[in-house]
């Protein structure tokens with residue numbers, strides 16, 4: 044490939060990389076927030092994301108079949124997002140309540156909740172497989188975003204779908220940023236993340252904050268599920284594994300525990316991945332993502348925006 | 359009725375007994391001083407009052423109500439604040455946010471009351487006002503102690519627990535801190551203070567308790583404790 | 599003690615007697631295919647067609663005076679699983695032959711296991727040249743080879759549709775990669791430019807790689823499976839490409855390709871090894887019987903049915919349950935007139951001597967046959 048060829052396709056690849064990256068970022072936030080308050084990796088988060096995609100798929104099918112509303116993104120998307128977020132938010136609460144809190148309140152080691160998370164992940168995958176079947180599910184992306192809704196700027200193909208996905212993901216991240224920085228709940232989350240005992244001494248109900256953190260992170264993951272569902276146009280019950288791994292990588296890349304880091308890490312990963320596909324070999328795209336992660340961690344052990352972790356916070 | 363009444367309190371860290379049959383009362387309006395050597399159970403007493411450490415037996419009453427089974431946040435809501443050992447500010451948050459978190463228990467109160475609270479803290483600690491938008495982790499030790507006290511006051515506590523407020527401070531600050539404690543007390547807040555610096559602490563306190571190995575070994579008025587030979591030898595550094 | 603010994607003796611006698619009795623009772627043929635997993639639908643159609651043929655034989659009294667039973671072997675489209683399934687088949691003394699496989703990766707190792715027990719394997723859908731090129735005496739194939747199917751695709755795109763610059767995709771696995779290689783060889787011989795791309799099966803976002811296709815490419819040959827192909831045709835417009843996509847038999851899937859593409863596959867081409875059964879008068883009986891029992895014919899059913907009949911005809915000709923002789927009799931099949939209206943003769947390698955490939959086009963929810971290409975082998 045000549046340099047001119049590379050330049051010619053680079054902008055197009057960036058469009059795709061950014062789109063995927065914002066969605067990765069949205070999932071990564073769930074990992075990073077939970078890690079922030081509990082210092083544990085919620086390995087079931089990828090599957091919560093998958094469930095979001097399935098809820099969106101089911102709602103889309105219902106809307107499509109019932110003809111109660113026109114298939115316009117302005118109507119369909121909010122309904123799907125709200126539905127998926129409510130459902131995954133509730134699952135997040137249940138996960139915290141049933142899979143993790145009992146362990147923590149009995150003074151679990153680091154390993155216990157981790158194993159519980161893996162178990163929850165297997166449970167969620169199989170539950171979805173049993174309920175919805177093992178077959179790939181098709182998102183009717185183009186009945187909501189018609190194929191003709193696209194335009195070319197300077198040779199780059201941009202579809203409305205891509206713009207909508209990236210802007211919703213960005214808006215949600217901005218919203219979360221506002222919540223974390225400006226509201227009582229956000230302050231409580233940060234306080235719990237920094238010093239759980241002192242947070243309680245401030246009068247904060249620590250377990251309530253932990254539960255809400257799970258709920259918010261899961262709801263954002265669920266929203267990402269809907270967006271990715273539209274983008275991939277096909278979903279399956281094991282999609283949470285790969286996406287979860289990517290998002291977790293993004294969270295570590297940006298600095299685990301750091302919300303802005305998760306967004307940044309997601310973007311970097313999305314872009315790196317699409318460039319790797321273009322210029323190296325699609326078979327290597329995951330490898331490349333991990334190489335980037337290792338390189339970053341070599342120079343910044345705490346991730347790009349993270350601080351080097353004190354011993355007591357290490358996994 | 360005493361504001362705080364502790365009876366026969368036992369507390370453990372795993373197998374380690376930290377409090378052994380502690381009983382203690384604090385009357386409304388008092389400054390009570392908790393003395394004792396290292397590891398004698400002073401901090402644990404405070405943590406048990408706040409429900410951070412759960413007592414194995416015994417009771418804690420605040421304003422007549424048993425609070426020893428309540429979760430920490432519920433105890434705090436009832437009007438007990440803590441200035442913790444080593445200050446423990448939220449270092450990654452600004453001074454303003456630290457003070458705001460101090461007011462968490464009163465977050466639904468009218469804004470005017472919060473403003474009044476800020477003004478009270480700025481008048482006690484003019485320096486804090488200059489540092490409002492700085493990260494708490496970047497302040498000097500003395501400044502951090504001011505913020506820690508300010509943070510505790512933001513909740514308008516009836517009882518303020520202070521764990522070694524002069525620890526690690528330059529001597530000029532130590533006197534200042536005790537002046538402030540007296541001022542706060544005179545504004546109507548009851549105070550339980552743990553101090554290594556027994557002479558200074560007793561000079562402002564009304565009464566004192568002496569702990570050793572998790573037991574109360576002495577209790578008397580501050581003046582009597584200051585006068586006691588035994589106390590002088592053990593805690594006031596008088597070797598004679 | 600003596601009582602136990604007596605019981606043991608009786609049991610042993612019963613066992614010794616029972617085995618030959620069972621072996622004399624039935625003849626088994628194995629139906630090997632991915633019966634579970636992502637390719638289960640195509641795999642089930644193979645197994646169902648085998649069962650249908652066997653039922654018809656049984657209705658006429660079976661073969662060699664015995665009933666025929668079908669032994670299902672699920673290879674999950676996975677070589678390791680396939681080998682284990684083949685070993686189980688080989689271990690059953692009643693098995694006299696097999697109809698196996700739609701994925702070359704599993705068919706190849708499975709056939710090697712079966713070869714050690716001289717069990718013949720007729721494949722209705724494994725198209726990689728290596729399946730018959732290894733010189734195994736037990737492997738025959740009723741479908742066309744990739745090195746004919748893919749070239750037929752090249753002939754169609756280049757000679758019939760006059761395409762000049764073709765982007766060729768495979769997923770790096772044996773079957774699809776072989777097809778892409780053969781396509782490239784033929785397309786170059788016909789004077790077209792070929793650009794090769796490799797995707798990873800199961801990925802969901804192919805836009806980045808589609809974005810690297812030059813804008814002057816005028817066709818895509820996608821040597822990949824239906825679910826991946828559906829994603830590619832759906833995502834193509836996102837990179838500003840509107841070119842016809844052609845693929846091999848793996849995309850002959852109304853649900854996983856046409857339906858999954860949500861209309862994006864309209865007008866695309868798929869080559870297939872089976873003529874449209876509706877258009878073959880001889881196949882009507884089969885089509886009806888199959889539909890009544892298992893639903894519409896959508897992929898390898900007719901060829902699996904044909905393979906089963908060829909196998910059982912050979913068994914009948916041999917006249918005794920002799921695996922080796924049956925194996926050789928299958929290879930010796932000449933001018934067999936089956937249900938598909940073409941005569942089947944195996945060449946020395948076990949391939950059919952006339953490679954018939956049918957070009958279909960996606961129209962609405964269906965594949966419409968637009969051309970039949972016959973390439974001599």
Ligand SMILES: Nc1ncnc2c1ncn2[C@@H]1O[C@H](COP(=O)(O)OP(=O)(O)O)[C@@H](O)[C@H]1O
Pocket residue numbers: 371374375376394395396397398399400401402403
């Ligand atoms: N978190 C803890 N875990 C285990 N033991 C502790 C913990 N905190 C304090 N202790 C033990 O409890 C006893 C009392 O400690 P503490 O109340 O901190 O004493 P003081 O504040 O008087 O120095 C000591 O023996 C100390 O080692």
Ligand SMILES: [Mg+2]
Pocket residue numbers: 400401402443
């Ligand atoms: Mg202490």
